[in-house]
Amino acid sequence: DQQVKQNSPSLSVQEGRISILNCDYTNSMFDYFLxxxxxxxxxxxxxxxxxxxxxxxxxxxxxxxxxxxxxxxxLHIVPSQPGDxxxxxxxxxxxxxxxxxxxxxxxxxxxx
Amino acid sequence: EADIYQTPxxxxxxxxxxxxxxxxxxxxxxxxxxxxxxxxMELHLIHYSYGVNSTExxxxxxxxTVSRIRTEHFPLTLESARPSHTSQYLCASSExxxxxGYTFGSGTRLTVV
Numbered sequence: 001d002q003q004v005k006q007n008s009p010s011l012s013v014q015e016g017r018i019s020i021l022n023c024d025y026t027n028s029m030f031d032y033f034l035x036x037x038x039x040x041x042x043x044x045x046x047x048x049x050x051x052x053x054x055x056x057x058x059x060x061x062x063x064x065x066x067x068x069x070x071x072x073x074x075l076h077i078v079p080s081q082p083g084d085x086x087x088x089x090x091x092x093x094x095x096x097x098x099x100x101x102x103x104x105x106x107x108x109x110x111x112x
Numbered sequence: 113e114a115d116i117y118q119t120p121x122x123x124x125x126x127x128x129x130x131x132x133x134x135x136x137x138x139x140x141x142x143x144x145x146x147x148x149x150x151x152x153m154e155l156h157l158i159h160y161s162y163g164v165n166s167t168e169x170x171x172x173x174x175x176x177t178v179s180r181i182r183t184e185h186f187p188l189t190l191e192s193a194r195p196s197h198t199s200q201y202l203c204a205s206s207e208x209x210x211x212x213g214y215t216f217g218s219g220t221r222l223t224v225v
Contacts, residue, residue, distance in 0.1 A: 002154065009152065032211030041121075043202055043216030044155075051211070089155065096211030099145060099170065102155040 003027045004092050006103035013110050019077040021106050023090030026071065030092040034100065035064060035075050038087045047088070048075070080110045115139045118203050118217035125193055125224055133188045133220045135203035143209055144186040147202045148172060155202060161186055193224045 005024045013019045021035075031052035036044035050057040050064045050073070057064050063076045077084055087107045091100040116137040125131055137144065142163045147155040147170075157170030161180040175197070176190050186205075190197055200221050204214035 004154070034210075034213055036216075041218070041221075043116075043118075043204075043218045044214075045216070046213045049211075049213060091210070093210035095209070097143075097209030098211070099157050099160055100210035100214065101157075101171075102147075104152060104154045 001026075002103075003030075004090055004101050004103040006090055006106050008106050009104070010107040010109070013080045013108065015082055015110055015112050016079045019075075019080045019084065019108055019110065021075040021077075021088050021090075021108065023073050023075075023103055024071055025073075025092050027092070027094060027101075028071070029094040030101075032093040032096055033064070033066060033073050034091045034093075035062075036089040036091060036102075038089060038105070044089055077108075080108075082110050082112055084108060085110050116203060116205055116215050116217040118201075118220050120220060121218060122221045123223070125222070127192075127194055127224055129193050131190050131193055131222070133201055133203075133222070135186045135188070135217055136184050137186075137205040137215070137217075138184065139205060139207070139215065140183060141205035141207050141215075142183065143206045144180070145204045145206075145214065146170070146176075146178060146186070146188050147204065148174065149200045149202060159188065193222075195224045198222060198224050 034049040035047040038044040090103040146159040156172035158174040
């Protein structure tokens with residue numbers, strides 16, 4: 001049973017605009033949420049995270065928002081750049097020491 | 113610069129062969145993980161280890177086995193490869209656990225013909 005869901009397989013955005021990637025989860029025990037970025041033929045790289053005690057975390061062009069009541073989080077990239085084109089995975093953990101559960105990923109294409 | 117290394121990057125092998133996918137990390141992390149990913153699908157946890165001589169099966173049933181004899185080394189073995197084992201295998205390590213993030217290797221793309 002998939003506990004982390006990314007319902008949009010792909011997203012296309014123009015350079016300079018905002019990219020919004022969404023993620024839903026079903027396990028109310030999750031309290032750590034992370035976003036990973038993956039280029040073809042490479043392993044995922046950590047992008048940004050948020051714990052359940054916060055509703056927003058910002059790092060440069062990347063901001064993650066968490067809505068616990070809706071069991072929803074989103075990643076905002078502003079402004080989007082062509083180098084941001086990659087697959088983005090949402091991941092969650094029920095405890096900081098536990099393994100991560102991943103979504104299926106959203107393929108982002110940023111066009112010039 | 114990668115601190116976690118997976119070899120080989122690509123492997124094409126015949127049915128019935130025994131294979132070992134290597135994973136080594138230089139960060140001294142106690143926690144290590146193996147994930148399996150098919151195109152367009154989520155990463156599935158197949159094995160994990162929280163230290164030397166400690167290994168556990170993950171959420172996705174797998175015919176592979178792992179060992180953890182040294183902190184830095186976490187190899188995955190398939191005794192008899194089958195076409196259904198064709199997938200990408202990703203190794204990761206973490207100092208504190210998933211909530212603090214993993215460092216992933218570059219992965220091994222396995223094709224069994």
